[in-house]
Amino acid sequence: MKIVTQVKLCPSSAYDADALAATLRACNRAANAASAVAFTKGLKRRNVLQDAVYHRVKADFDLGAQAAVRTVKKVCDAYATLRGNLKAGNLGPEGSKRRTRAESKPILFRENAAQPFDDRILTWNLDAQTISIWTVAGRLKGIPFVCSPEALQLLASRKGESDLVMRDGMFFLIATVEVDEPETFEPEEFLGVDLGIVNIATTSDGRILAGRRLNRYRKRQRDLRAKLQQKQTKAAKRRLKAIRRRESRHAADTNHIIAKQIVATAERTSRGIALEDLKGIRQRVTAKKDQRARLSSWAFAQLGAFVEYKARRAGVPLVYVDPRNTSRQCSECWHTHRSNRVDQARFACRSCGIVLHADLNGSRNIAHRGEAAWQRGAVKRPSTV
Known part of the structure; x- marks a missing residue:
């Protein structure tokens, strides 16, 4: 590769x-x-x-x-x-x-x-x-x-x-x-990864990776840029130039760390990785005014690319699954309804009554779909992406 x-x-x-x-x-x-x-x-x-x-x-x-x-x-x-x-x-x-x-x-x-x-x-x-x-x-x-x-x-x-x-x-x-690409091993199970804005990545093991810290850092950077742009002084312009691209470098480093942890966990436990195919998500989602900056700075494609190439280098199988209704479907009884998602953080199934963290429930659904996709032979990312 x-x-x-x-x-x-x-x-x-x-x-x-x-x-x-x-x-x-x-x-x-x-x-x-x-x-x-x-x-x-x-x-x-x-x-x-x-x-x-x-x-x-x-x-x-x-x-x-x-x-x-x-x-x-x-x-x-x-x-x-x-x-x-x-x-x-x-x-x-x-x-x-x-x-x-x-x-x-x-x-x-x-x-x-x-x-x-x-x-x-x-x-x-x-x-x-x-x-x-x-x-x-x-x-x-x-x-x-x-x-x-x-x-x-x-x-x-x-x-x-x-x-x-x-x-x-x-x-x-x-x-x-x-570099030589090792042969992909046969996975025993799949590690589902739910990508989000509040929590960047949540695995089906229940591990939540780097959400609040990066979002706080991005807010500080936005506030700092707004203050400097208002001043319009030479010193402010020099400062703006000095901090240019700092946020993108920090986000890329965070995504590298998250991707490395996900791949290492899957490799250690002999599992494959299942990710959501989020192509075109920004065009499909209508964000509120106060959420637009967070949505536009969401580097999910970069994180997916990092996970993909690190998985290939480690020989870890990776599949992309359909993300529809992963947040509304119960990972225990498969009941699907929009009212199951109580709020951003809580999932409560109206059929079986199970209560879970919403991102954990979504990641488990992704893991189930990853196993089904692997059995169907969907090893690589869809050719339309």
Whole structure:
């Protein structure tokens, strides 16, 4: 299976940092020029577009031969992704408006957007933890990088391109790594996981994972941003820039921890994992005004992706189930009615009288559906997602 790993570059001088930043600017300006030609003339295939713009982007933007080739490929990949999203309808609630905008103008790349590098213009020295990279100012050699021991071990299996990324004045390389995927074992039972906003994840074992703490942190961040935006001072703007993306990094770290705990529990107990298929949930749910911010910041898709790839690396079977009525159905007698869900936290079956935590009841229903899906052979996520 393929996963990505990230390392942080540590340029030893301002000259090296400026050269890396200038390279990103030149490559993305060249990508915008190539994108305009691709859009105007309808040249979306790589070989055709490369014949049309190769010499121009090399001369006008001072790119090397291989850098020009990677830039053209980046443009073609962007149009292929856009075409796939338009075909699949993955454009969100305002799909028709976004389709019109996407089809009416060429794709534009930010000046610091990621740029792919292959082995001809990027060389890794894992023993010394340095890289050699082509830039518009010449080849930079011996640029150190830092990463975790686990990431360094993964880089030994690196294949294909690596992306140079500039984020908040810092430079990162994101590499694709090929790792062996163990064979999936035959589960004895399934661990159901109910995803929610108040409680991010609740397992069928009755374990509630990281709800209140993350929600309190997000509220503090929203309040802080609102205060700083009202001030409109230079100091407030510097502070806003400093805390930018902090909440998303914190949420991603929390999701990693939750996913690791879920997969470790399933692996230790020889169980599979059952998750809800929540694609399109934001379009189906109508939230109250005071709940919209919490719903929009709910990173359930990210958590599901983390659980999925960690489960694959551990050989733990995973299935996605239909989430309909998991909160209204009794996990003991299967009676389904909306009045069974008394409030957000309490479930009381009107048929058998059992009283449970609502999320625990939902996770047990998900576990039952996961076992049924496994018996039917539904091992992977539905192809429509």
